[in-house]
Amino acid sequence: MAVKKSEIYSSLWASCDALRGGMDASQYKDYVLVLLFVKYVSDKYAGDPNGLIEVPPGGSFADMVALRGDKDIGEKINVIIAKLAEANDLKGVIDVADFNDPEKLGSGKDMIDRLSALVGIFNRAELDFSKNRAEGDDILGDAYEYLMRHFATESGKSKGQFYTPAEVSRIMAKAIGINAARSAAQSIYDPTCGSGSLLLKAHDEAPYDLTIYGQEKDVATRALARMNMVLHGCPTAEIWRENTLSSPHFVNNDGSLKTHDFVVANPPFSDKAWSTGFDPANDRFSRFSYGAPPAKNGDYAYMLHVIASLKTTGKGAIVMPHGVLFRGNAEAEIREKIIRKGYIKGIIGLPANLFYGTGIPACIVVLDKENAHARTGIFMIDASKGFIKDGNKNRLRDQDLHKIVDTFTRQVEVERYSRMVPLAEIEKNGFNLNIPRYIDSSEPEDLQDIEAHLKGGIPLRDIDALAPYWAVLPAVRGELFGPGERPGYAAPKVAPAAVKPAILNHKEFAAFSARVAEVFAGWRAAHGERLKNIAVGDHPKKLIEELAEDLLAHFADVPLIDKYDVYQHLMTYWAEMMQDDVYVIVQDGWAAARQIRELVKNAEGKFTETPDITLGKQKLKAELIPPALVVARFFGPEQAALEALEAKAEELARALEELEEEQGGEGGLLADGRSDKDRLTIKSVKDRLKEIKSDKSAGEERAALTAYLTLMEQEKEAADAAKAAKLALDTATARHYAKLTDAELRQLLVEDKWFAVLQADVTSELDRVSQSLTGRIKLLTERYAAPLPKLAADVEALSAKVDAHLKRMGFAW
Template identity: 30%
Template sequence: MNKQQLANKIWESANKMRSKIEANEYKDYILGFIFYKYISDVEITHLLGLGYTTDTLYEVREPVYPDPDNASAPFDDEETVKDLEEQIDNIKTDIGYFIPYTDLFSTWLELGSDFDVSNVRDALNAFNNRRIGKTHEKVFKGIFDTLRTGLSKLGGTAGEQTKAIRDLLNLIKDIPTDNKEDYDALGFIYEYLIENFAANAGKKAGEFYTPHEVSLLMSEIVAYHLRDRKEIKIYDPTSGSGSLLINIGKSAARYMGTGNNIAYYAQELKQNTYNLTRMNLVMRGIKANMIETRCGDTLEDDWPYFSEDDKGVKIEGTYDPLYVDAVVSNPPYSQNWDPDGKENDDRYSGYGVAPKSKADYAFLLHDLYHIKSDGIMTIILPHGVLFRGGEEGEIRRNLIERNRIDAIIGLPANIFFGTGIPTIIMVLKKNRINDDVLIIDASKGFEKAGKSNKLRASDIRRITDTVIDRRDVPKYSRKVNREEIRANDYNLNIPRYVDSSEPAETWDIYAQMFGGIPNIELDALSEYWTAFPKLRRSLFLARSTEYSEVTTDDIKTTVCRSDDVSAFREKYRTAFDDFSDYLYTELIEGWETVHTASEESVLSANIFKRLENISLIDPYEAYQLLDNEWSTISADLESMHSEGFEAVKQVDPNMVLKKKGNEDIEVQDGWKGHILPFELVQSAYLSEDIEKISIMESRIAEIDSETNELFESLSEDDKENPFVNDDKTAFVAAEVKKAIKAKEVSIEVLEVLKKYDKLITEQKSIAKNVKKAREDLHEKTKETIEILTDEQACEMLRAKWINRLCGELAGLPDAVVNTFTAKIQALAQKYSETLSEVDEDIRRIESELGSMLEELTGSEFDMAGLQELKKLFGI
C-alpha cells in the first residue's frame, strides 16, 4: 500500500486501540514507538554497511562484566570486553547511540509471545543512561522520558500493558524508514498521525501542532526570501512538534538543491512536546550537528549566550547570541507573562514591553531580535494585535516607524484546532526596501473540513504569490503607505484597508418606475465586456445615456452563439490542446524520473503559462483542479518507484474487518487493483459484461414496478388476506404460494397472485444470475489487469490520471460563460417589470374581480357579505 493508505490504516487502528486514553496522551506512545523503530532500523542499516549480516546481528551486544555478588556468573574476558566496548564506542560515534541486538525493535517482534513490557522499560532506561554518544546527548538525552514514564497508562497490569504494546508494535511495523525515494513516507505518516491526534485533542492541540496548510504557507514565504543562500539557520522558539521548522527546511531545500546546509534551532516549554520536536527532526534524516534544541521558557530563558558543560556551568569563549536567517513561530495566544524588568532586555529595547496579560508582542519581538539584518520572520498571532491599544499600540507604532512590518495576512476563522478565533500571519524583516505594509484579507479562501476550515492549495499559492509580488488585488490585498497608517493612529485592522465584503444590492428608482437597466450596473461587469467587446451591443440597446434595455428574449442562446464567446472558448481550447499529451510525456513516459515532491510545481507552472493571455479564467482555480488530482497521481507514482512498473498490473487482496466474537478480524473480500481501479478497467475492456448486468438489473427494477402495480390492483378487502403483510404495503411471497395452491380466492385475485408469483420467480432467477455475473466480472477484471500489456497499462494510467483532470480543466470556460449569463439574466429579471406595470396589473385584477363579484347571486346575508368584501378591495 502507498503511504497514504498505510497512514490511514495506522490511524484508524490506533484511534480504536487508545480506548479511553486521551488523544493528546496516546500520541506520545505511538509516536515514541515509531521513533524507536526508526533509530533501530538506522542502526541495522549502519551495521549491515559495516559487513554484518542479518544472521550475525546478534553479535552486537554489550559486554558482560564480572558480578561481584555472584562470582560463578559467566562474564566476558578482558579482550572481549575491550573489543565490545570499542565496537560500541564506534557505533555511538557514527550514529550517536547504540542499541544491542536484544533491544532492537525487530527483536521485540521476533520474541512473539515471549515479549514483555519489561523489555521496553529496560531498553528505554538503558538507552537514556548509557547508550547515547557524548556528541549526541543534546539530541537524544531524555527523548523517551514521556514514553517510558507513561507505559503504566497502557494497562492496569503488566499483562495488559504487554498486549497493548505488542499491538502497537505490530501496527507500526510496516512503516518504511529508509526514505530511499524522493518522498518521505515516514515523515508523511508521522505528520499525518500528529495532525489526526491534534484534531482529536481539542484545545490541547495548539500546544504541539500548527495545521500543515498554515505551516506550508509560512514556509513558502520564508523559503522564497532565502532562495539565493547556500546555507541557512532557521529557528522556532515555540516549536511544538517541529513541523514548522521541517516544512521550511523542505521548501528551502528546493531552492538550495540540498537540505544538508540547513541548521535547525528549536525551543519548547513542555517536555513531552519538546521530545516530539527532537524525534521529528531526527526522523527527517537531519544530522545531529545541524540540530540545536532546548527545553525551556522562551520569554524567561532566552537562547543561551554560552554553551554549558554537563553540570550546567557556562563555558567561556562560547558566546553566541543566535542570529538566524529565519524565525517561524506559532506561540500560545494572549497568554500571561512576567514583564517586570524586561524594559532592559535587548529583545524589547526600542519597541516597548508587552502587557502582563498578553504576551503576543513579547513573542514577536523575541523572534525579531533573533533574525539577521537580512533575515525574515513569520509569526501567527490573534487578530487583536492589529488594533489593541496601550503598550501594544506603542509597540505597533514603533514597529511601523522602524519599518519592520512587511506583510499582514488575515486567515480564515476556525482554521486552528481547539480555537475558532480570527488569526493572522505577520511577516517582518529588519532591513526592507519598501516602506509600505502589504495587507491581505485571505479570510474567505478556504474549504470546510469537518468542523474546521482548511486552506486549499490554491489559497496558499494565491497568498504566497501576492506576498512575493506585493500585488494590489481589489477586495483582497493592498500596499498601504505609512502616512495612511499614521492617519489611522497605527491601527492595522484589516477591514480599514482592504474591504473584502460583497457590494450591497442596489435598486435604481428610475428603472423601477420606468424600466430599463442602469448602465452603471452593466459597467460593473467591465471585465466581461473587455473579454467580449461586441457582446454588449448584441445584448443591449441604449434607451438613453444612462439606461439600456435587453434586445433578446433568449439571453443564454445569444451569449453562447456570439462570436466573442466562441473566440474565447477557442483560444482556451488552443492553449490546452496538447496538454493531455504533455502530461502523458511528463508523467507516464517519464514516470521513472518524476520527482513527486517537486513535479506538481512543474505542472502548475505549465498551467499558469498557458493561461497568461486568457482573461476571465482564474489560474488558481485551474491549479486547484491539478492539486485535487495530484494526491492520487503522486501516490501511484511512489508505488511505481518503489515496486516498478509491474505495480500497475498488480491486484491485491481486498481486506475488510469482520466481527468474530468480540474481536474485529481482517478477512479477504475479493480483490482490488493495486493502482488501477476495477471500475476503470471494466469500462475500458469489459463494457459488454457491464451492459449485460445493467440489462438484468433493469429488469429487476421493472419487476418491482410491476409487482407494485399488481398489489395496488387489489381491493381493500383483498388486502386483509394473509398473503398481504401487516402494514398492508406488499405481498408475502410464501403466503401467495399457499393461496394459489388453496384456490380460496376469486378468479381475478387468483390471476393477480399467479402473475406476482411468476414475476418473483423470474426476479429471483435474474438476481442469482446477476450475482454470478458480478463474480465472473470481478475475476475477469483481476485477470485483465494482470495481463495488460505495457501499452495498455499506460493508457489506463492516462484514463486515471490525465483524462479526468483535462476534462475538468476543459469545463472552466463553460463555468465562466454560465456565470456571466446568470449575471445578465439576473439584471434583466431585476428590472423586467416596472412598478407602474405592477400597479396596472393590480387595478386590472381588481376590476376583473369586481365584475365576477357582480355576477354572483345569493341570500340576503350572502349579498351583504359580498358588499363588504367589495369595500375591502376598494371596488
C-alpha cells in the first residue's frame, strides 16, 4: 500500500523528536537531513549500476540498520556516510554532521538508544522511497521542503535564513517569466542560494531542465543545498561554497562575470559585512559602477551583483527590505541610476513577518534587462494584507500567491492593490519607490453622518456604496429601504432582525444562488469523469493545477464572490485531504479505495491512528472512503433505525436524570437507604424495594422506586438495542468495502467525498455574501435608528420618571 504524504511528513517529524533536547533545530536538522539523504539514495540507487548515485558496499542505509544497538553505532555511522561521500564526490556535503558527538547525542547508552531510535524511524515502511514515488511528482523533494520549513521555523531569528518560503519562491519564478524559457541550454543562478529551495522552486517552473548555478558561503548550508539538488532530481547542479561578493565563482574564461538568463536571490538583509575580503572601489567585475553601497549596508551590493549577472535579455528577482525603495544618500543615487536604465520592471510589496530570520516586511524587486531602454513605468503591487497566520509567522495562501502572479504578469491595475506608475511620476518624487506613495491600500473610512444622527434617516451615500450588491440584487434594495423625509436620506423598511431573512428569502438572492450553483455544477461536470478515471502513473500536481485553474476560470465572472476565495477552498482541501487520496490511487490504483485495514499498536502499545470502526477489540481504518459515506449510500434504513433507537435511549436517559434530580436529593423519595456517594443501579433499587416491601409507611418511596426501576430497565433495554444495532451496522459496513464495485468506489470518492466537500465550501461563500450585506445594513439601520432629539427626549422622560419615584419614596432635592 502506497503511503500518504501526510504520513511521510509525520514520520520525518518524529525523527526530529528523537533528537530534541540535546541540540536546537539549527543543529539537529543536519542529522535528520543527512539520514533522509542516505535513506533516499539507498532506496533509489542501491544495486543499480547505472544510478546517478553510487551506493558502495558498507555505505548504505541497510548498513546503518544493522548497527542498531551497537555500542559503537555513532562512529560506525560516520564510516558509512564517509564511504558514500567518497564514492560520489560528496565530501564536505553529507559528512558535516558528526554522529559520534557525545555533547549533542549523549554518551554511552544514551547515544546508542537515540541513534538506534532515529535509524528505526527512517526504517519504517512509510519511508520506503524505492516504490513510493509517483512519476513526475517529487514526493521526497516535498518532504525535504516540509522539513526545511519546520527547521527554519524552529531555528530562531539568527539561524533561519537558509530557507525562502516556497510561496515567495514561486512568485519570483513566475514574475521573471521562467515558464517562457526556450531551451535547456539556458541557465538560472542564485548568488546566495542558502539551502537551494528558491533555486529549485524557480527551476521547477521552467518547461526545460535549465542549468543550475548557486553559491553559498556557509559550509553546512551549502551541504543542505547539494543534498537538496540530488533529492529533487538535479544532481548536476553546480553549488559552490564561497562568498559571492568577495569571490564570485562563476566567471568566464576571460575573467568576466558569467551572466545568466534568469537570476533569483534572497540575500541577507542589510548585511553589515558585505565588503569583507575585497575592495568595492576596485572591483574587478565593475559591479559597482552605479555607485558604492554604504559600508554598513549591503542591500544594493547584492542587487548590483544580480544586475551584473544578468544577460542583456536576462530577467531576475531579488528579495529586499523596503528600505532599498526609499533610503537616501548613496543608495538614492544608485536607485536613480538603476531606474533611469529601466532595469526595474516591478516591485511587489509582501506582508510583514513572512521570512525566517526576520520579522520586517520585504519586497520583491523584479529586474528585466530586455527592452529596458523603452520602459516607461514600474508596475507596483501592495500585497501586504493578503496572508494567514501560521504559528509565529505569516504565510501567503495559495490565493494570495495566485492573485499576485495574475496581477503582475497581466499588468492589471486593481484599486488599492496594484498600479503601473509612470517613470515621470517617480522622477517627480525624487526616485523614491516607497509603495504607499503610489498605492493607497488603506480601507475607506466609515464616516459618521452628523445630520442623520440629529434628524434620522440613513445616508444614501452609505447605501450607494453597496453598489456591487445592488447590481446583482436591485429589487432587494427597494425591499429594504424607502424614501426618507428629506433628500439624500432613506428610511429603513425592515427591522434589523429581519434584514437577513428579507435578503435570503428574496427571489433575486435565490436566482443568484442558483447561478453560483450552476457555475460550480459546470466545473464539476467538466472534471467528474477525469477524476473518476485517475490512473496509476498519473501526475497529481498536474491534475490539481488543471482543476484549480479551471475553477478560477469558471468563477472569474461571478459577481460578489471572489474567485480566489473559491480557489483557496480547493487548494486547502487538496492539501488537507484530497492529495493524499490521489497519491494513493496513482500508485496503487482504485482498489486501494476498497481497503479497510486493522490497526496495530506501535512499540509503545498505542494506536497511532484514530479508528473509523471498532468491532470489539478490533480497530479498523478505512484507507480512503469514510464509513459514513458507505452507510449513507448503502445502509440508509439501517442508519435511520439506529438513530431512532439511540434517540429513544437518550430520551429515557433524560427522564432518568430528571427523576433523579427531582427525587434524588436530600429528603427525596430516591435518597433513603443510600449515601450521597452511592449511585442508583437496577440492583440497588431492587434491594431497596425488598427492604421496604412490608413497610406500610413507605408507599410513596416504593412508588417512586418502582417508577425509577421501570425507567432504568427500559433505558438499558433501549441502550442495549442501540448498541447491538450499531455493532450490526458497523459489521455490515466493514464487510461491504470488499463488495464495492469499481463504479461505486469512484462514486463514493469523487462525488460523495470530494465534490460534496467542495460544494459545501462554495455554499459557504454564498453565506459570506449574505452575511456581509446583512451586517452592513444592520449596522447602518441601528446607527441612525434613534436621532439625537429623540434620545434627548427619552432621557428627559426617563429622568422625570426616576424623579417621581424618588419623591414618592421621600427623597427630593
